[in-house]
Amino acid sequence: MANRTDPAAKSIRGTNPQNLVEKIVRSKIYQNTYWKEQCFGLTAETLVDKAMELDHIGGTYGGNRKPTPFMCLVMKMLQIQPEKDIVVEFIKNDDYKYVRVLGAFYLRLTGIDSDIYRYLEPLYNDYRKVRRKSPDGNFMLTHVDEVIDELLTRDYSCDIALPRIKKRWTLESLGVLDARKSVLEDDFEEEEEKDEMEQDGLEEEVAHEKDYYRARSPARERERDWRRDSHRHRDRDYDRDRDYDRERGRGRDRERDRDRDRDRDRYRLREEKEYGYERERDREREGRERDRRDRERGRRRSRSRSRSRERKRHGRSSMSPRRHEAEDGNAPEESKKKGKKEKKEKKEKKDDGTDHPDPEIAEANRIRASLGLKPLKL
């Protein structure tokens, strides 16, 4: 009995609602003691009590992929299929944040797109801390709004594949949803105006950014207040929101920070041209490498490809004395390479083996260093 869906339950996306959780994870849940002991014969009311006892969220953890109680309760909800009102109550309740997250998760799995956005977006304002069990069994700190962001933007959360939902701007263009209004909008406007004043002195590169964050004319500012009350969105905000939402997630401040950082780096690089062309190249290379490592780590196909990439890099900046080559100890002749030499010496003092002559071993040590492991013992 325990594992069969309620016969009165509707099928979701054409299938047994329990099939939303994939087979392997599902079997893990069925074999779990928490499921067998606590989740037997739960109804919607008793489920609330169990949910109130939750103290962490998470997917499967450990070597044998043990599911968390959170997952068991999600499974139970899929099995009994509580009514939408009950789920909305879960979400609306303010006292128990884990009940909220549970309700949000269930809605994300089973609700229709417009409902999902409508009910989950207010939860962006909930900034309470939430404990999350990571796959290796330790606990991590996260927040309710981070979890909601993950639900709305990612395909996968807590070891359950989230069903596809339409993008927000699709629903907006269909007229089903209004444009996204962030509660922090007023704060953003103040920030923007501060930014305007800061950026006035900076160079042209920021010009295109300036257009993006154009200051409001005072007339518009006056209109803002009554417009806000009449629930009409501003055209510019609408476009901006659409763009941001297209970028997935609350990228507004993130994007601004990224742009600001990029500009800052660009200035720094230009300054350092005086100190030495190579230094800039090193920094670029490191930055590029860091980016590459972060982004491409998963996609690195074969060692030869990365080796050839390294060779290319060698070739490109062949003017400078490479730390791998034989002329390591030789004093650089030109004065402009003095800065480079100091930097090189600092690098040689590193003991993580990334300056090993054999490029394969250097590469392996680089990966190990990025993973936090000690270098290879040869």
Added chain:
Amino acid sequence: MIEVVLNDRLGKKVRVKCNDDDTIGDLKKLVAAQTGTRADKIRIQKWYTVYKDHITLKITRSTTEDMGFEYAEVHYSSIYELGRDYG
């Protein structure tokens, strides 16, 4: 330094250089870096002996003989068979 060969019987064969005092967990991270799967989705086993994350490779070497390769059912994204080490 040892080099470990891992095979997932579905076409991915991976050679990883590591120390013999690295743990299986570290090996999983290295394999993940090389293949692109997530480290926590990888299960490393020799025949049907599944190795847990805290075991070091030195121990796996000393307690197992070289077994022939057998097919292992894929329960997760990747299960890797530890192959013969080459000094």
